[in-house]
Amino acid sequence: MLLVAMLMAFAGVSVRLTHLQLLAPEAHAERGMAQRLRTVELPAQRGSLFDRNGNELAMSVPQQTVWADPRLVTDPTTTAAELAPVLDMDEAKVLERLVGGDSRFVYLARQIDGDRAAAVESLDLDGINLREEPRRFRPAGDLAAGLLGEVDVDGGGVSGLELQYDERLVGEPGELLVERGAAGGTIAGGEKRLQPAVRGDDLVLTIDRSLQYEVERSLSQQVVTTDADGGMAVVMDPRSGEILAMASVEAEPGATPGPTADNATLTDVFEPGSVAKVVTFGAVAEEGVAEPDDVMVVPDSLRVGPKTFTDSSSHPTEPMTVAEVLGQSSNVGTIMLAREMGKERLGGYLGRFGFGEPTGLDFPGETPGIIPPVEDWASTSIGSIAIGQGIAVNAVQMLGALNVMANDGVRAQPRLVRSVVDPSGEEHPVAAAEGARVVSEETAAKMATMLEAAVSDGTGLNARVEGYTVAGKTGTARKPSTEFRGYESGAYTSVFAGFVPAEDPQLSIIVILDEAHPYYGGVVAAPVFAEIAEYGLRLLSVPPTVAPPTEPVEVAPSADDVMTQD
Amino acid sequence: MSPVPAPARLPVPAPVRPRRAVPGSVPEHLRPSAPRPRLRLVDNTRLEQATRRRRARRLGITAAVLAVASLMALAATHAMLVSNQVRLDALEAQAAQAQGRHQALRLEVATLESPARVVSVATERLGMVPPEVVTYLPPVAGDQGEPRPSGPTPEVASGALPWGAVKPYLGSL
Numbered sequence: 001m002l003l004v005a006m007l008m009a010f011a012g013v014s015v016r017l018t019h020l021q022l023l024a025p026e027a028h029a030e031r032g033m034a035q036r037l038r039t040v041e042l043p044a045q046r047g048s049l050f051d052r053n054g055n056e057l058a059m060s061v062p063q064q065t066v067w068a069d070p071r072l073v074t075d076p077t078t079t080a081a082e083l084a085p086v087l088d089m090d091e092a093k094v095l096e097r098l099v100g101g102d103s104r105f106v107y108l109a110r111q112i113d114g115d116r117a118a119a120v121e122s123l124d125l126d127g128i129n130l131r132e133e134p135r136r137f138r139p140a141g142d143l144a145a146g147l148l149g150e151v152d153v154d155g156g157g158v159s160g161l162e163l164q165y166d167e168r169l170v171g172e173p174g175e176l177l178v179e180r181g182a183a184g185g186t187i188a189g190g191e192k193r194l195q196p197a198v199r200g201d202d203l204v205l206t207i208d209r210s211l212q213y214e215v216e217r218s219l220s221q222q223v224v225t226t227d228a229d230g231g232m233a234v235v236m237d238p239r240s241g242e243i244l245a246m247a248s249v250e251a252e253p254g255a256t257p258g259p260t261a262d263n264a265t266l267t268d269v270f271e272p273g274s275v276a277k278v279v280t281f282g283a284v285a286e287e288g289v290a291e292p293d294d295v296m297v298v299p300d301s302l303r304v305g306p307k308t309f310t311d312s313s314s315h316p317t318e319p320m321t322v323a324e325v326l327g328q329s330s331n332v333g334t335i336m337l338a339r340e341m342g343k344e345r346l347g348g349y350l351g352r353f354g355f356g357e358p359t360g361l362d363f364p365g366e367t368p369g370i371i372p373p374v375e376d377w378a379s380t381s382i383g384s385i386a387i388g389q390g391i392a393v394n395a396v397q398m399l400g401a402l403n404v405m406a407n408d409g410v411r412a413q414p415r416l417v418r419s420v421v422d423p424s425g426e427e428h429p430v431a432a433a434e435g436a437r438v439v440s441e442e443t444a445a446k447m448a449t450m451l452e453a454a455v456s457d458g459t460g461l462n463a464r465v466e467g468y469t470v471a472g473k474t475g476t477a478r479k480p481s482t483e484f485r486g487y488e489s490g491a492y493t494s495v496f497a498g499f500v501p502a503e504d505p506q507l508s509i510i511v512i513l514d515e516a517h518p519y520y521g522g523v524v525a526a527p528v529f530a531e532i533a534e535y536g537l538r539l540l541s542v543p544p545t546v547a548p549p550t551e552p553v554e555v556a557p558s559a560d561d562v563m564t565q566d
Numbered sequence: 567m568s569p570v571p572a573p574a575r576l577p578v579p580a581p582v583r584p585r586r587a588v589p590g591s592v593p594e595h596l597r598p599s600a601p602r603p604r605l606r607l608v609d610n611t612r613l614e615q616a617t618r619r620r621r622a623r624r625l626g627i628t629a630a631v632l633a634v635a636s637l638m639a640l641a642a643t644h645a646m647l648v649s650n651q652v653r654l655d656a657l658e659a660q661a662a663q664a665q666g667r668h669q670a671l672r673l674e675v676a677t678l679e680s681p682a683r684v685v686s687v688a689t690e691r692l693g694m695v696p697p698e699v700v701t702y703l704p705p706v707a708g709d710q711g712e713p714r715p716s717g718p719t720p721e722v723a724s725g726a727l728p729w730g731a732v733k734p735y736l737g738s739l
Contacts, residue, residue, distance in 0.1 A: 059673060132662075137673055139676030139679075140676070188651035
């Protein structure tokens, strides 16, 4: 009997052995290999966003993600009860994920911090695992939030620069194919194939982190002070077109102003008002319609078609030079010059100054502005457009137009990215696009002189910066209604745009406040310009261009500090 | 002292002369003699078998020794391989951990250097305030140098590291 049993067992083993070794050896080998082989996905490190000085504005850091294999969870109820408080999740929700489906991979919590990951690991729960995933951080908090943009939980850019340069930033994930034993350890001498992940490119922006902070701070403070709905500001190097700071904030009633979700300086339009007279006067000077010293007789109202345009304050009909018309921001005088030039020529210059076309930054959601074609202009358009109403531009477009006067008549292409750093660490500068000549050097020089006078003797007095010459223009524009055709009563956009030092421009700045109180650009926007300019000039070590008004005094070294001890 | 005996002389054998063949006579060794026993092959099978067995035994022992030695070497190598693989796994995990830690520290440094945090510490913890007025110092008479603005250098003001200090870290991550 025993012999029979042994024979049968031997026969069984023989049959099995024959099957394993002779009939289907490859299938069994493959099955064994499949059990041992593990494919580990190696996520690519997303590239960082740096400011112009190498400070990280956005960076990715590996975090732990908790996932479950529900089939290996022996006691879902207990597991959920233990996990929920650690993950700060609802216990029922955790349980639902553990028992809710057939999948062998369920996310429980993604990209949690190290402490919580360690707590999960210490629970040592069956079927609960951790895996590494990169998470995007902005070390400076909400600084330049709208510009930098957001990434989703999977690391893909969804807005701002993160979206625009997503393909460059994202990198290429890698893969590790390795034979592992039952305990999870690598089988020595086993199969191992590694395709390393390639880190995405880093972008070095033109933004200066400190200046960006100061711009946001000054703007937010003024929004609070003037009870405005929001504000925007852009700082550029008018020669290179590099954008050094761009901020947009909004304020809910009674709340502290915060950054807008998108980069409103490029995605939103506003009617620029008198600040757009820079374009009108630039065209007038370039076309030889009038010289700065030409005298014209200016009434305080002027009828254009069915509409009467007036100056901001009533005045008797008086002689004014062209420079004074600009400096005092006379609507009537400006319209008189524009009519003399004609709508075709004025319309042509709007395009040449960059209105109605993209800035070239290709920023997601960027608006080209709204400039009606000349053939569609109404009989009043020559009046309204000459003074910056009836057209809409974004903040960068408006500042770009002003930069023409600061850059010898050439409109520099705005830039946000200085260079790209490849995965090996090599930096590749991004070539600046060629600027476009808009007006002659002579015209630009004349305009700079007139704009300097507009600050020193005109409506822009509050934009003066001690020790420096400032050229600029104020603007106070009525806001178009969102509900009906026409302008809202009592709603204004306050603007100031200028550059400094006037004779050798290093910085150009535009400040826009939405429904500030009071609403005059020269009263509410110009002081913010001065504050930003003062800080920026100090930051860039730009020497004063005019002698200090006070007698030399001896000061303690600490007086030179930005901050002093109270 | 006893006399040393003289060495005994050994008899020298007389040279053997070859016998001269007598014409017409048959050499002695060709002369028919008494019949000799027939030659037969000696049976050395047993001897050869014994030799073969010895060789086989020697070969077997050598092979066995070699096999055992090889197996032991193989086992030792495998043990070493496994041990090193475990060490490698541990080192790779350690490297990954260190890299993660490095990145976390970079984040911490960047966070600590952020303007909002610096201003917060300066104003709230250290009680510093922005200056009411910035005073400019005009250049001393005779000094050919350009007038300089008050305030810190850009590096100090921005709290920024030069780009060169940051760049080397980028490729290694």
